[in-house]
Amino acid sequence: MDLTSVKRIITIILVLLCAILIANGASNILMQFSGLTGIPGFIVGFLIYAAIFFGILYLFERFCGINIFHFSFS
Numbered sequence: 735m736d737l738t739s740v741k742r743i744i745t746i747i748l749v750l751l752c753a754i755l756i757a758n759g760a761s762n763i764l765m766q767f768s769g770l771t772g773i774p775g776f777i778v779g780f781l782i783y784a785a786i787f788f789g790i791l792y793l794f795e796r797f798c799g800i801n802i803f804h805f806s807f808s
Contacts, residue, residue, distance in 0.1 A: 746802060749794050757787040 761783040770778050794800050 745800060749791070749800055749802060753787050753790040753794070756790055757783050760786050 761779055764782055765775060765779045768775075768778065791802050795802055
């Protein structure tokens with residue numbers, strides 16, 4: 735395994751961890767404000783989490799040049 739491969743793996747892990755933490759915190763705050771509970775709350779919370787998570791990954795790819803899933807919306 736080459737040093738650039740190790741750097742890429744570490745970078746991907748750190749970016750994913752950062753995206754998970756930010757998306758979790760933001761979705762929890764938004765769900766507290768919405769007041770939804772039960773199954774509807776779970777579904778809405780999951781959709782908010784997913785949107786924030788993939789949005790953060792897109793921003794990392796767009797502005798930092800880090801390719802995670804190779805988004806191409808051009």
